[in-house]
Amino acid sequence: MPNIVLDAGHGGNDSGATGNGLIEKNLTLDLVLKVEQHLKTKQSVIVHLTRNTDEFVSLNKRSQIANKLNSNLFVSLHHNAGGGTGFESYIYPGLKNTITGQIQQEMHKDIINFLKLQGMTDRGQREANFAVLRQTKMPAILLENLFLDSKKDASLLKKPTFIEELSQTMANSIASIATNL
Numbered sequence: 079m080p081n082i083v084l085d086a087g088h089g090g091n092d093s094g095a096t097g098n099g100l101i102e103k104n105l106t107l108d109l110v111l112k113v114e115q116h117l118k119t120k121q122s123v124i125v126h127l128t129r130n131t132d133e134f135v136s137l138n139k140r141s142q143i144a145n146k147l148n149s150n151l152f153v154s155l156h157h158n159a160g161g162g163t164g165f166e167s168y169i170y171p172g173l174k175n176t177i178t179g180q181i182q183q184e185m186h187k188d189i190i191n192f193l194k195l196q197g198m199t200d201r202g203q204r205e206a207n208f209a210v211l212r213q214t215k216m217p218a219i220l221l222e223n224l225f226l227d228s229k230k231d232a233s234l235l236k237k238p239t240f241i242e243e244l245s246q247t248m249a250n251s252i253a254s255i256a257t258n259l
């Protein structure tokens with residue numbers, strides 16, 4: 079069975095972004111735990127987490143965890159801030175035409191199809207030299223799930239039903255991708 083590492087961004091003294099009463103490290107953990115739960119019921123992948131509590135884990139450590147496990151896929155969950163709205167995904171630069179690019183295309187499409195129904199904007203499939211994307215040896219993707227400092231985005235992120243459906247969408251997407259890993 080493919081093994082997947084789910085990475086809840088930030089944690090401990092690193093809160094990540096904040097806005098509208100929301101704190102990124104708490105949202106990423108909540109989302110990761112829900113995606114893990116959904117994936118466990120499918121029994122088609124083995125799921126590992128880089129953290130399952132509110133603790134600080136360095137970027138190096140997150141990559142090391144996945145590398146030591148010889149993981150097949152690394153998925154890092156974040157929430158954005160800085161004056162925008164909507165969803166964007168990231169892979170390491172130059173990997174568009176590799177399996178990593180294919181995974182980005184599929185996962186981005188699955189998630190944005192759901193988010194568009196909620197009135198959210200597609201900010202695109204992007205590339206960035208983020209540590210967890212650079213240091214992990216397996217296909218790795220980082221998802222920026224809406225903006226905490228946007229009133230519109232934050233109101234969705236505060237809805238338990240939205241988080242539940244988003245986590246289900248992510249789990250379905252990962253399970254589908256995992257069949258080709």
Ligand SMILES: [Zn+2]
Nearest residue numbers: 087094156157
């Ligand atoms: Zn973040």
